[in-house]
Amino acid sequence: xxxxxxxxxxxxxxxxxxxxxxxxxxxxxxxxxxxxxxxxxxxxxxxxxxxxxxxxxxxxxxxxxxxxxxxxxxxxxxxxxxxxxxxxxxxxxxxxxxxxxxxxxxxxxxxxxxxxxxxxxxxxxxxxxxxxxxxxxxxxxxxxxxxxxxxxxxxxxxxxxxxxxxxxxxxxxxxxxxxxxxxxxxxxxxxxxxxxxxxxxxxxxxxxxxxxxxxxxxxxxxxxxxxxxxxxxxxxxxxxxxxxxxxxxxxxxxxxxxxxxxxxxxxxxxxxxxxxxxxxxxxxxxxxxxxxxxxxxxxxxxxxxxxxxxxxxxxxxxxxxxxxxxxxxxxxxxxxxxxxxxxxxxxxxxxxxxxxxxxxxxxxxxxxxxxxxxxxxxxxxxxxxxxxxxxxxxxxxxxxxxxxxxxxxxxxxxxxxxxxxxxxxxxxxxxxxxxxxxxxxx
Numbered sequence: 001x002x003x004x005x006x007x008x009x010x011x012x013x014x015x016x017x018x019x020x021x022x023x024x025x026x027x028x029x030x031x032x033x034x035x036x037x038x039x040x041x042x043x044x045x046x047x048x049x050x051x052x053x054x055x056x057x058x059x060x061x062x063x064x065x066x067x068x069x070x071x072x073x074x075x076x077x078x079x080x081x082x083x084x085x086x087x088x089x090x091x092x093x094x095x096x097x098x099x100x101x102x103x104x105x106x107x108x109x110x111x112x113x114x115x116x117x118x119x120x121x122x123x124x125x126x127x128x129x130x131x132x133x134x135x136x137x138x139x140x141x142x143x144x145x146x147x148x149x150x151x152x153x154x155x156x157x158x159x160x161x162x163x164x165x166x167x168x169x170x171x172x173x174x175x176x177x178x179x180x181x182x183x184x185x186x187x188x189x190x191x192x193x194x195x196x197x198x199x200x201x202x203x204x205x206x207x208x209x210x211x212x213x214x215x216x217x218x219x220x221x222x223x224x225x226x227x228x229x230x231x232x233x234x235x236x237x238x239x240x241x242x243x244x245x246x247x248x249x250x251x252x253x254x255x256x257x258x259x260x261x262x263x264x265x266x267x268x269x270x271x272x273x274x275x276x277x278x279x280x281x282x283x284x285x286x287x288x289x290x291x292x293x294x295x296x297x298x299x300x301x302x303x304x305x306x307x308x309x310x311x312x313x314x315x316x317x318x319x320x321x322x323x324x325x326x327x328x329x330x331x332x333x334x335x336x337x338x339x340x341x342x343x344x345x346x347x348x349x350x351x352x353x354x355x356x357x358x359x360x361x362x363x364x365x366x367x368x369x370x371x372x373x374x375x376x377x378x379x380x381x382x383x384x385x386x387x388x389x390x391x392x393x394x395x396x397x398x399x400x401x402x403x404x405x406x407x408x409x410x411x412x413x414x415x416x417x418x419x420x421x422x423x424x425x426x427x428x429x430x431x432x433x434x435x436x437x438x439x440x441x442x
Contacts, residue, residue, distance in 0.1 A: 116426040123335035123419040129325045135293040137316045151298040158296040165291035172287045176280035186270035193263040200256035207249035214242040302326040333401040335421040344425040353421035364404040371398040
């Protein structure tokens with residue numbers, strides 16, 4: 001009885017733990033459907049091979065005369081991995097749609113905007129920098145500016161020892177006073193010689209009167225001698241007086257002529273002295289200029305750079321001391337466009353550019369002018385294409401671009417910065433005469 005009760009309890013537990021036949025059949029149908037839907041057939045697990053359907057009662061029923069067999073352990077159902085084929089298709093479709101959208105957007109942008117723009121990254125900011133040099137040689141006594149210091153036109157940047165210049169000024173002033181004294185002396189000599197001329201003229205009048213009396217006297221005594229009323233001695237005396245008065249008149253005339261010529265001589269010397277005064281004044285002005293050149297001033301507004309001048313340094317005329325670089329509105333852009341990009345460019349077209357140092361900030365400007373030749377034409381050794389083998393290379397033409405002055409970051413720009421510039425070739429702009437021939441050949 002105890003053995004029968006034990007077998008019955010085991011049979012009841014097996015009946016409770018055994019899965020229902022309907023549920024097992026449904027799971028098998030789902031697994032078969034999953035294997036058929038997958039692109040790669042999934043083989044059935046070895047532990048889930050189909051079995052001959054039997055009821056739990058038959059499987060657990062003991063055979064007569066045999067001991068009761070142990071009940072099989074419950075079979076654990078494994079979950080199939082999610083299907084990957086559908087996810088791949090969705091990702092592929094999304095990528096294709098994104099590519100088509102991007103391509104359409106890019107194509108539309110090129111058709112409406114991009115084909116009217118010319119871009120180059122061979123562009124750099126520039127400014128008309130000025131090298132400051134002394135006009136005279138000397139020792140530097142003071143330097144009034146430092147590196148990277150802003151200056152205004154006319155500000156003192158350095159000073160040269162001025163003692164030599166002051167000595168030259170004193171010598172030039174002495175020469176000027178000497179020349180002025182000579183002018184005054186020659187003017188007095190002219191006045192004095194004019195009085196001599198007047199005296200010579202009076203002597204001539206006196207000599208002419210004496211000659212007239214001697215002529216008449218000689219004629220009377222000659223007539224008396226002829227008539228026998230006079231003596232020959234008296235006639236000879238009157239004749240000698242006549243000849244003497246004639247010689248005196250000739251002498252006085254010669255003296256008048258010499259006095260008049262001496263007046264012209266003094267006048268010429270006076271004019272020479274006046275020229276000497278002008279020369280001495282010029283020397284004085286030059287000495288004063290040299291004194292002014294001892295103070296070196298900034299020629300333009302800008303920022304000091306490349307400063308090499310030091311106190312106590314001996315500098316010569318023309319020696320570069322420092323460079324003043326204009327900033328802000330005086331900076332401009334030079335973009336080297338390919339010759340194939342210039343056909344539609346005109347002076348006055350709008351330009352937008354970015355500076356590598358400032359990221360995506362867009363600066364604006366306008367095309368100002370075109371270079372009269374390619375960059376190779378102004379090189380130290382221009383190419384000679386008429387000799388040797390020829391290899392065609394696309395040339396570049398420098399284009400000057402004037403920057404817009406209303407940008408708040410304009411003061412941060414520096415000459416030499418790298419730029420990527422884009423020229424908008426649409427819109428009205430005055431044509432560039434320098435590109436008429438180039439456009440006609442395209």
